[in-house]
Amino acid sequence: xxxxxxxxxxxxxxxxxxxxxxxxxxxxxxxxxxxxxxxxxxxxxxxxxxxxxxxxxxxxxxxxxxxxxxxxxxxxxxxxxxxxxxxxxxxxxxxxxxxxxxxxxxxxxxxxxxxxxxxxxxxxxxxxxxxxxxxxxxxxxxxxxxxxxxxxxxxxxxxxxxxxxxxxxxxxxxxxxxxxxxxxxxxxxxxxxxxxxxxxxxxxxxxxxxxxxxxxxxxxxxxxxxxxxxxxxxxxxxxxxxxxxxxxxxxxxxxxxxxxxxxxxxxxxxxxxxxxxxxxxxxxxxxxxxxxxxxxxxxxxxxxxxxxxxxxxxx
Amino acid sequence: xxxxxxxxxxxxxxxxxxxxxxxxxxxxxxxxxxxxxxxxxxxxxxxxxxxxxxxxxxxxxxxxxxxxxxxxxxxxxxxxxxxxxxxxxxxxxxxxxxxxxxxxxxxxxxxxxxxxxxxxxxxxxxxxxxxxxxxxxxxxxxxxxxxxxxxxxxxxxxxxxxxxxxxxxxxxxxxxxxxxxxxxxxxxx
Numbered sequence: 001x002x003x004x005x006x007x008x009x010x011x012x013x014x015x016x017x018x019x020x021x022x023x024x025x026x027x028x029x030x031x032x033x034x035x036x037x038x039x040x041x042x043x044x045x046x047x048x049x050x051x052x053x054x055x056x057x058x059x060x061x062x063x064x065x066x067x068x069x070x071x072x073x074x075x076x077x078x079x080x081x082x083x084x085x086x087x088x089x090x091x092x093x094x095x096x097x098x099x100x101x102x103x104x105x106x107x108x109x110x111x112x113x114x115x116x117x118x119x120x121x122x123x124x125x126x127x128x129x130x131x132x133x134x135x136x137x138x139x140x141x142x143x144x145x146x147x148x149x150x151x152x153x154x155x156x157x158x159x160x161x162x163x164x165x166x167x168x169x170x171x172x173x174x175x176x177x178x179x180x181x182x183x184x185x186x187x188x189x190x191x192x193x194x195x196x197x198x199x200x201x202x203x204x205x206x207x208x209x210x211x212x213x214x215x216x217x218x219x220x221x222x223x224x225x226x227x228x229x230x231x232x233x234x235x236x237x238x239x240x241x242x243x244x245x246x247x248x249x250x251x252x253x254x255x256x257x258x259x260x261x262x263x264x265x266x267x268x269x270x271x272x273x274x275x276x277x278x279x280x281x282x283x284x285x286x287x288x289x290x291x292x293x294x295x296x297x298x299x300x301x302x303x304x305x306x307x308x309x310x311x312x313x314x315x
Numbered sequence: 316x317x318x319x320x321x322x323x324x325x326x327x328x329x330x331x332x333x334x335x336x337x338x339x340x341x342x343x344x345x346x347x348x349x350x351x352x353x354x355x356x357x358x359x360x361x362x363x364x365x366x367x368x369x370x371x372x373x374x375x376x377x378x379x380x381x382x383x384x385x386x387x388x389x390x391x392x393x394x395x396x397x398x399x400x401x402x403x404x405x406x407x408x409x410x411x412x413x414x415x416x417x418x419x420x421x422x423x424x425x426x427x428x429x430x431x432x433x434x435x436x437x438x439x440x441x442x443x444x445x446x447x448x449x450x451x452x453x454x455x456x457x458x459x460x461x462x463x464x465x466x467x468x469x470x471x472x473x474x475x476x477x478x479x480x481x482x483x484x485x486x487x488x489x490x491x492x493x494x495x496x497x498x499x500x501x502x503x504x
Contacts, residue, residue, distance in 0.1 A: 040351055089322070089373060090352065092344025165367070172353050172372040182350020187370065190347070210349055234347070 028067030034270035035059035042088035073276035080104035105286035114285035212239035238287030245277035317379035329382040336380035410437030418442040420475040
């Protein structure tokens with residue numbers, strides 16, 4: 001029962017933090033006309049019935065990002081949400097198909113300002129200072145593998161994995177460079193991170209931009225994206241948000257093509273989101289932070305099941 | 316042919332990998348950043364005993380290995396094969412020197428051992444943790460030395476050689492830990 005109290009206290013801390021900063025708590029639909037078309041996300045969906053409307057397929061959110069961006073475009077200002085999110089086939093020591101995300105958007109913030117805010121929230125939650133390391137994706141990647149992630153290709157990464165004894169990486173990653181980068185990162189880099197040290201990894205390769213803006217002012221173009229790691233666990237993922245509707249639609253189209261190539265379920269592009277971006281998303285940065293994992297780290301739990309009232313096996 | 320999907324992977328599951336029967340030690344679901352989901356699995360090759368780590372694409376299926384562990388009684392050896400019997404079904408199986416491995420040093424007729432069967436054929440044989448064997452040869456040693464310090468080699472009835480304290484004599488029965496190959500104590504007749 002202790003974890004119930006710990007979760008309640010954590011949510012209290014989070015809410016107080018955002019009240020102090022004048023960030024508005026919002027609630028958006030879990031079911032929506034469209035969801036992420038990310039190739040690596042497997043989405044729950046359902047069909048409406050009864051006499052409410054004509055039967056429609058609705059998708060459960062993988063994060064509240066799209067609905068919150070529509071609010072931002074509508075002029076809501078800085079907002080946050082504690083939202084149940086859903087991802088099929090994700091179950092394990094650090095995953096439950098239904099999980100809680102804290103997601104927030106800061107209008108006018110750039111990536112650095114948001115990273116600072118994430119840090120101060122984490123310090124507040126842990127109630128202590130934690131040794132911190134901020135480094136670029138390239139520095140970290142190169143330090144451990146000697147491969148430059150911005151100049152590599154899928155084959156080099158697969159060869160690297162094969163040398164480490166994982167020739168099956170070729171099957172797992174397919175032809176995708178970003179998959180190969182993610183594979184190498186999680187297999188050989190993440191386990192090397194120092195314990196009890198908070199890592200902010202920033203400036204991702206362009207192929208991993210997702211919904212982030214590109215930084216094309218430097219010689220090497222990077223994505224304005226960061227991830228937070230603590231005790232080998234991925235805790236948060238943030239972007240300086242892409243506001244260009246055209247570019248975003250192109251990235252979604254690319255996802256759809258890849259989904260078709262991999263014979264995955266077809267999902268629609270969220271026209272509402274594209275519409276909102278067209279009408280004008282203010283410059284902002286946003287981040288999603290896994291609350292179940294944060295709770296695990298705060299309480300030293302070994303498995304996500306320990307911090308859930310009813311994990312999926314008993315749901 | 317039975318198969319298992321990665322989401323059924325758990326400790327103790329027996330699968331085929333690179334044509335060898337293996338046992339899963341632990342399985343961890345990994346989904347990096349926004350990347351591909353996979354399972355990181357620690358596996359013991361049941362033929363060689365080696366532990367390796369492999370990754371599997373989420374949802375990938377692998378062939379199940381028909382492997383089971385049974386308690387059997389050791390019957391005898393003809394030099395090429397070692398014969399075992401399931402004391403419930405009276406079914407007999409034979410394993411070669413590779414399968415019996417280290418256990419052959421310790422096996423005495425009627426000893427109960429754990430035989431791992433793969434497709435009905437012994438893959439490995441684990442001797443009981445402790446065996447009691449008669450000393451067939453050892454130096455007479457010094458009379459009156461009961462300290463046990465130093466020790467001397469002793470040959471046992473199965474041919475195994477272990478270090479024993481100086482006071483142990485030929486024909487005595489001793490208890491040996493087969494996992495370490497070390498003398499434990501004398502057994503009173």
